[in-house]
Amino acid sequence: MAKKVSAAKTTAVPSTPAASNAPSPGQWLDKTPLHIILILLVALAGYANTFGVPFVFDDQTSIIDNQAIRDVGRFLSGDGFAYNPRRFLGYLTLALNYHFSALEPAGYHAVNLAIHVACGWVVYALCRVTLATPFFRAKSLPRSATATIPLLAALLFVAHPVQTQAVTYVVQRLASLATLFYLAALLCYAKGRVLQEESGNAFPARGVVFFLGALVAALAAFATKEIAATLPLALLLYDFSFFGRGMKKRYLLLTASVLCIAAIAVAVATAERPIGELISDISRATRETQQVSRLDYLLTQFSVIVTYLRLLILPVAQNVDYDFPIYSTFFTPPVFLSFLVLALLFALALYLYRLSAPQTGDTAEEKGRGGYLRLIGFGILWFFLTLSVESSLIPISDVIFEHRLYLPCFGAFLAFASVFAMAFEKSASSARVAVAAFVVLALTVTTWQRNSVWGDSVTLWSDNAAKSPNKWRPQNNLARALLKENRVNEAFAAGSNAVRLAPESFEAHNVLATVYEKMGALDAAIEQYRLSVAANPNYLIALSNLGAALQKKGALSEATACFRKAVELDGANMVAHNNLAGALLQQGNLEEARQHVLEAGRLDPAALEPRVNLAAITEAAGDLDGAIRMYQEVAGQNPGYAFARYRLAGAYYHKKEMEKAIGCYQEVVRLDPGYVPAYLDMGRAYAALRQIDKALEQFKQARRVAPQNQEAALLEAKTLQFLQAMRR
Template sequence: MSQKSIWSRLPLHLLLIAAIGVIAYGNSFHVPFLLDDEVSIVNNNVIKDLHRFLFDDGYAYNPRRFLGYLTVALNYRLGGAEVAGYHVVNLAIHIISGWLTYLLARLTLTTPFFRRDGEAPAASHFIPLFAALLFVAHPVQTQAVTYVIQRVASLATLFFVASLACYAKARLLQEESGKPLAGKALFCYVLALAAAGCAMKSKEIAFTLPFVVVLYEFMFFRMTAAKKLLFLLPVGFTVLIVPLSLLGTNKPIGQIISDVTAVTRVDSELSRLDYLFTQFPVIATYLRLLVLPVRQNLDYDFPVYHSLASLPVLFSLLLLLGLFGAALLLWRRSGDAQAAPELRLISFGILWFFITISVESSVIPIADVIFEHRVYLPSVGAFIAVAALFSLFSKGALSRAAVATAGVVVLALTATTFARNQVWGNEVNLWQDVVRKSPQKARPHYNLALALEKSGRLDESLREAIAATRLSPKEANPYNLIGSIFGKTGNYDQAIAALSQAVKLDPTLAEAQVNLGDAYRLKGMLPQAMEQYQAAMKQRPTDASIYHKIGVTFALQKNLPRAAVFFQCAASLDPSTPQYRLDLMRAQAGAQAK
């Protein structure tokens, strides 16, 4: 059997892509819930009742990412809070996205541009496979795959690539028939529109999809401008989905206009210009990670830049302008009959990267200026460009040396991804890794303190929490943790001092109020404990544990009738906790005995 026939076999390619994905992420299934997972999954009551999610609160909870959270609700319905099930789904999404990257590249190499000489390039089977393997194996993807709630990014990417692939197939079928869209071509076109809608209801990054479709049409298909407009107009209308989801359609136009500034600023005090300046070196960092994936970090301590004259900003901008200019030049040169057709694919991949990165790396300020999962969608174009460039350097020939080199690169990336997932697998190890790389940032120290506290390593946890307060003295959560640790060790005076500081810094932090109430109660200062519990109850009126603590405090004050009332509230809010019902029975019995 010839080498060409082996490499052109679709089932073999798909199996190889899946196998690399499973090997790279096979050790990620027990990575715990982290950071936003706690709010979005563990403590999110909306996703814990599928009927409620579908017919009541689900869409209102986050209309912009409804489909992403729907998959989380389905996960919870099938496996509860067992984390392995969420990782299995995340890996499946990643592998399917790899398959779709392969399919898109393969379809692209059959478009009229690549058929201008009557046949596809010699490496038309190798380029899609290499691009997909790079996508699946690369360690920069770990944050989008291993960090559970970043499923919204990987799912949006899946639908994004699926939409473009369906559009490409529809156009190829239409070109083949020479007729307007009908039959299979129309079906694929409708699928493209449906996938576009799904992408935009998974995460806002899909806003760029219509622009990529327009780019794709003009780069790879030949048709009059009027006919192109007819094909592109329905796709163009999908660009309205994200803005309407952000702003809401049930508001008067004046209110919608006034909301624009608010919805294009995500929990950030940075000015738009400062954010833009900072994003130039951020994007350069993403490119560096794609080429050399070392010193990956879950929580970068990235400097904010305020001037275009800053050397990192200026050099990064020149790099990006050079790369963008190269993409345009390659596009132009690829039009020459004598030029290598791979030049057009390289240009497309680079322009894909810049277009898709623009939502999160432009003038829309986001609280964290850099996160690795933001490069997941842009990396599709980057890896297609790299595969095409590799093919160009190897003269399009599938020599043994070229295939061996590509194989070594993929295996090295797979091993690096596996090693990176080893770091994610233990919460203490992960945050120790972050602290080593971001030693002057408070949040990594605080999160390491939390992880150590969960592991029972209280002395080490206290040290890290104190470090967090030193780096960010106005943040309440580290003081709350310090107070909690002192409370566990019986140092109630120190606990009260730290927790009082936490409540002072953030009067809405119910957890600190509860912990302060506990410290007062254990020290015998019952009126002060009652005051803190009641303040916490106002913040979390449906938290059964707070009602129970108030009941305990009343019982200690020998006020059993009032204790019974609050034990009853706790039991009603959480019937699954037997202690609440038991304490209620004891309080009622004691009250009757009196």
């Protein structure tokens, strides 16, 4: 039936013989292979600068710290399903990424971009199949529209900057991948139904293949993210919109949809966590403590959805983490006015369906207009339906995120493309192409600019903190990003702001503590770690950090207690076992330390820290040469791992080979200029060689890096006194 649509008659435009072989711009672009290539090129242009974007926000817990994705074999054998059964397939792709590229972001971004391009292609194919459905046999559109709508909808989908969060933010692959499977299921279903209609409602072999493809894609969507819950209703909406009114043909689909929705309800009802938490986009470690009631969440979502619509029409002031007010009164102006806008939009969709219903005696022009109106109405209803999981009565801690628009965008862009095609139906093809090209180019440039903000963690969170100055989380993430770049004073300011804005936030106290520790203010760091643990006794990160800080201070018994509790909280956590091994080692309990370090290595065979601790246990047992070989092996295999070289330097120091120790310490501070213990130990090594001036320079450098470090200040003062006594 697609051939009939493409062969619809158009008014011929006379041309001179000289111009007869010169295709117009519209004719050049009216070719499917060129469309496919153009969609790819636009996506590449908008996201070419994302391959170096670092892991941010929830990437920390979902990728960097996620032990479940470290081994594909273990993931497939049960660890992956145990970690998150409802998002198993999405996390499997992350496990495969880790297998091939470890924690190099470029590989993850390449996969995210490939998914985005594939979504654009599926949008294009779905629009083309839609225009071949029975509805459009009665409501035939002009050839210009059948070429314009699929291409423009797909280009808007891949070019619009509102999609950046779903594509550039690595872990939001869950949203884009679920959308790919969701749309693929609808595409296969639509193609199967078209083939069924063409064969007189029989089930031809090709149609059965497409229906099976729809089933497989639907199952994949359900195994990727909870937004797939609306898929059965979306299939019903699509079938009703484009395959006539006869319900007898839909009994099978209706039954399958009811069973599917019932299965989802049972799964949610038997889950150990509330549904709002299950579908939340941000890990529990980064959530604020207050909960939102169902009614307040619904009232707030009226304003949120209007914000989404504004972003689709005018994509400015985009933000990673919005500081969005929670509303609790319907007649608050933002809520009431937003409700009116959404109610009018929904009513418009229903009215468009009524206007587009086939009527006997319609002229060709009226039939064509009915086709446009049906597409616009369908797009609006699609937008509302696919937002319903995250923008209705199910309260989620974070009321707004841009990546939640990724799936609803299909309906919006289909409606936009249809409005455009209707408005330019009688325009010259060159004018139509020029306007569309300008819009797509402007969106692509805006996407590239938005992605440039994502390109650096400090830039991203500085932008977010400026746009959400009264929200603790952007300040907290900015502090963390600044700390990674050794911009300690700026990190202290941002971290202090986060604690001021959310004194009850256990994560804010933890980040401020790490800043204090970097500054050398160990007592202040311990105080903040204690506040974090007091706010959340089960917060493993702060508990481990508190133990490490106490260990530095020499409070080994209390540090060991912290590490033991961490192991009790999460016995499958490599870091917890490794930290406990280190504390036990310092107390001379080598046998138990060895047990925990071997367990840490078993939990994560690729981890470097347990291997270094095992070498340290060997060193403590008196086998310095064996320990040195083990340190050298780790350092040789991982030249950028400063800690292994630091421990190697310590082994040389204990062996009294000071020159070798100093060489290793120099390599450590070259790799990490902020590594204060390396400066201090290098100073001690120089002092052992009686090179007091060089020792003093190392202590001074430690003070420059960490002005509040008390040990560095004490060593510097003692060394100065010694030099003065020598000179007298």
